[in-house]
Amino acid sequence: MLKLTRKVEYALIAVRHMQAMESGKLTSAKEIALSHGLPQQLLAKTLQKMAKENIIEAVQGPSGGYRISSNSDKISLKDFFEKLEGPLGMMDCYFDSECIQLGACNIRTPIQRINDNMRNMFSKMTLREATQ
Amino acid sequence: MLKLTRKVEYALIAVRHMQAMESGKLTSAKEIALSHGLPQQLLAKTLQKMAKENIIEAVQGPSGGYRISSNSDKISLKDFFEKLEGPLGMMDCYFDSECIQLGACNIRTPIQRINDNMRNMFSKMTLREATQ
DNA sequence: TTATATACGATAATTATAGTCGTATTTATT
DNA sequence: AATAAATACGACTATAATTATCGTATATAA
Incomplete structure (x- = not known):
């Protein structure tokens, strides 16, 4: 329970x-995948x-690929998680008002x-701090 | 992601x-289930x-059932989660040393x-605080 | 023109969660 | 002693979510 998904794991790697x-x-994706067996x-x-x-x-095309963005320092872990996986809620009712329970x-x-x-905790922690 | 399971949700209810x-x-289980539609x-x-x-x-037998334990005040949310669902880890490698990645x-x-x-956060928060 | 990279929607496979079934045990009540 | 209502628990099924793959389009350096 409360485990990171593979998507986030791969993103961190x-x-x-x-x-x-x-x-x-x-x-490149290929390079990362090969060197970490993903x-x-x-x-x-x-x-x-x-x-x-x-x-x-x-960067597209041959000899293209990816590099870390310069503003990545300012990204909180909360934003990082939410950008990848959507709202970070332990239960749907936190965002969603639709619930079978209703008054009960x-x-x-x-x-x-x-x-x-x-x-709050993940807002205070930056991606940089977590990964450095 | 990072959602509570139904087991924990029902436990909290x-x-x-x-x-x-x-x-x-x-x-009784019946009473709780009926009044909350579980x-x-x-x-x-x-x-x-x-x-x-x-x-x-x-308490077993007819007219038996359940009641809150007197020491429930001292239980942390971390213990509560872990007692119900096992180790509270965002990733297996936190507890498990077996990992395909190895050196990579x-x-x-x-x-x-x-x-x-x-x-640490869930250790500091008690079940009582969370549910009162 | 070709080769190699990103981009992305659709779908299949796998795994984890959620829920059910059947049966045993306990015990208050009659 | 018999019954009924509750907990206890292992095995199984169904459902949902995650993980992975496939196929194709687009960009661009060489």
Whole structure:
């Protein structure tokens, strides 16, 4: 429970890989996949998603690839997670108001309390701090 | 991502239900299931698990049932989660040393850093605080 | 023109979660 | 002693979410 998904795991591996590269140099999905034994296609999707979200920069064409974005220092872990996987909620009712329980629900407040703590924690922690 | 499971959700609902009862009074799986529209059998298993872990007390036989345990005040949210679902780790490698990555893994330290923060947060928060 | 890279939608496979079934055990009540 | 209502629990099925693959389009350096 409360485990990171593979998508996020691969994203973290890729970020660290790119951070370790010489500044400005590009690396490819293939290169990262091979050096860490990850499924290339799935990793590629995650990289594409990160590029779309400006966590990394993409360069197309042969001898293209990805590099870490300059503003990646300012990204919080919360944003990183949410950019990749959507709202970071321990339960749907935190964002979604639709719930079968309706009036019978007695844990809405507790859930929100727990969620707020978790979101707050990941807001304070930057991707940089986590991966350096 | 990072969502609570139904097991934990049902457990929280049950705990709140029991907290709202007159002190010492028993309630049954059936009663909780009916009043909150939960699947009785599944809830029953969760209640049994909580009883086994001394979060609640079980009384067998007809007119038996469950009540909140007196020491439930001291239980942290981390313990509550872990008693119900096992180790609270965002990734297996935090507890498990077996990993396909072996030497190629570059995120062991980051993952542990993230996990430590999360475990620390849930250690400081009690079940009582969360559900009151 | 070709080769190599990103981009991306659709779909298949796998795994984890959620829920059910059947049966045994306990015990208050009659 | 018999019955009924509750907990206890292992095995199984169904469902949902995650993970992975496939096929194709687009960009661009050589």
